[in-house]
Amino acid sequence: MRVSSLPLRTALAALALGLAATGCGAADAQESDGSSLTLGYFPNLTHAPALVGVQNGFFTDALGEDVAFDTRIFNSGPDAVNALFSGEVDAAYLGPSPAVNGWAQSEGQALHIVAGAATRGTGLVVREGIDTVDDLRGTTLATPQLGGTQDVALRWFAEEQGWDVDTAGGGDLSIVPQANPETVDSFVLGEIDGAWLPEPHLSRLLAEDDAHLLIDEADLWPRTGGQFVTTHLAVGAEFLDRNPDVVEGLLAGHIASVDQLDEDPEQARRAAVDHLETLTGARLDPATTAAAFDNVTFTVDPVAPSLLAGADRAQAVGLLEPVDLTGIYALDPLNGLLSEDGREQVTGLEG
The missing domain is CATH 3.40.190.10 (Periplasmic binding protein-like II)
Structure with missing residues (x-):
């Protein structure tokens, strides 16, 4: 592999x-x-x-x-x-x-x-104005690292929507690798529209005024009861x-x-x-x-x-x-x- x-x-x-x-x-x-x-x-x-x-x-x-x-x-x-x-x-x-x-x-x-x-303990947190999955098209989202667990989760979710994404940050959805500690700062500065994160970084991002949970990853695992x-x-x-x-x-x-x-x-x-x-x-x-x-x-x-x-x-x-x-x-x-x-x-x- x-x-x-x-x-x-x-x-x-x-x-x-x-x-x-x-x-x-x-x-x-x-x-x-x-x-x-x-x-x-x-x-x-x-x-x-x-x-x-x-x-x-x-x-x-x-x-x-x-x-x-x-x-x-x-x-x-x-x-x-x-x-x-x-x-x-x-x-x-x-x-x-x-x-x-x-x-x-x-x-x-x-x-x-x-x-x-x-x-x-993982999911997608996004800014205000992104209220549905369809609103994600054209946005920039962070994951901890290309090929990591949260990165795969987000790319698979995009694939399920029929969107094209690549590993260079292009496509219908821009996915960028970013170290977890930097994500909150990037979100506050408006450099990203959200991130697929593990805890406690997910809850840290949710503490920002302009943030909400769009996808709880547990909802994507019905066959294993979440x-x-x-x-x-x-x-x-x-x-x-x-x-x-x-x-x-x-x-x-x-x-x-x-x-x-x-x-x-x-x-x-x-x-x-x-x-x-x-x-x-x-x-x-x-x-x-x-x-x-x-x-x-x-x-x-x-x-x-x-x-x-x-x-x-x-x-x-x-x-x-x-x-x-x-x-x-x-x-x-x-x-x-x-x-x-x-x-x-x-x-x-x-x-």
């Missing part, structure tokens, strides 16, 4: 994969013996299990003192996947499109999805193969984070916001925080059917070639932990 309009990005990803395969990746030689684990994640509330787990020490506690725990922050899924390829990180919280892209680029050799993390994977936890395939015990520790920390988000949301939300402030230097206001969290469901279930549907949508808009996703999930470690605790197990594509 390749993103056809981005030969340079594809080449870089292939180079990173080649470096990792030959032992020349930036961090490949670092600690493949399992004495350390580096986790990647985004400063988004759809990555709250990572935010809470790091802030509250769930990962370090579960991994134990014999495993050095480190983190890396990313603003886009493709960058996080490239870091997995090169060995800069051993595991990462990813959206579905980057995970599928990474699986396809590596021909199923580079990564596995080991748990779900979040569903829902549930669709926004974030899941992926691990480098080689790291998983060599260090199953370390991955089990990572998953134990992940489960603890999701449990707190579900069972003690007030404390978990406080931890997530505190950690976001540490990462970004800015603190979300309480109203935005409440709205954002209410829009996301946290779960270890990967909602596998939505991954297949998302891949079909990426193919429909020309950002993904046909790919066999058999084997992308490695859920046995997670299910082992769930079974030990008497919980219901989760399923992948093979049931």
Whole structure:
């Protein structure tokens, strides 16, 4: 698979994969013996299990003192996947499109999805005067990055309307890649007419006077009851193969984070916001925080059917070639932990 309009990005990803395969990746030689684990994640509330787990020490506690725990922050899924390829990180919280892209680029050799993390929490926010879908024609809308999960969602939606869009920002609808933190400023300045965003950026944009939610993405997933994977936890395939015990520790920390988000949301939300402030230097206001969290469901279930549907949508808009996703999930470690605790197990594509 390749993103056809981005030969340079594809080449870089292939180079990173080649470096990792030959032992020349930036961090490949670092600690493949399992004495350390580096986790990647985004400063988004759809990555709250990572935010809470790091802030509250769930990962370090579960991994134990014999495993050095480190983190890396990313603003886009493709960058996080490239870091997995090169060995800069051993595991990462990813959206579905980057995970599928990474699986396809590596021909199923580079990564596995080991748990779900979040569903829902995305949609299209637009300015005043755009009241119907038809009003979107001729507008300029932002997504976090070309080929990312929200980018695919918007392009697929445009395809469903019969509109022509391209990867250079032209067509019936101009779609421009833009880092999430810049989107609110661009919207206020009138440089864009709206954006398809994840939380908390969606709620931040909705807080502007001239903004409203035109499309809640949950409405576009009737076959899964409005549930669709926004974030899941992926691990480098080689790291998983060599260090199953370390991955089990990572998953134990992940489960603890999701449990707190579900069972003690007030404390978990406080931890997530505190950690976001540490990462970004800015603190979300309480109203935005409440709205954002209410829009996301946290779960270890990967909602596998939505991954297949998302891949079909990426193919429909020309950002993904046909790919066999058999084997992308490695859920046995997670299910082992769930079974030990008497919980219901989760399923992948093979049931």
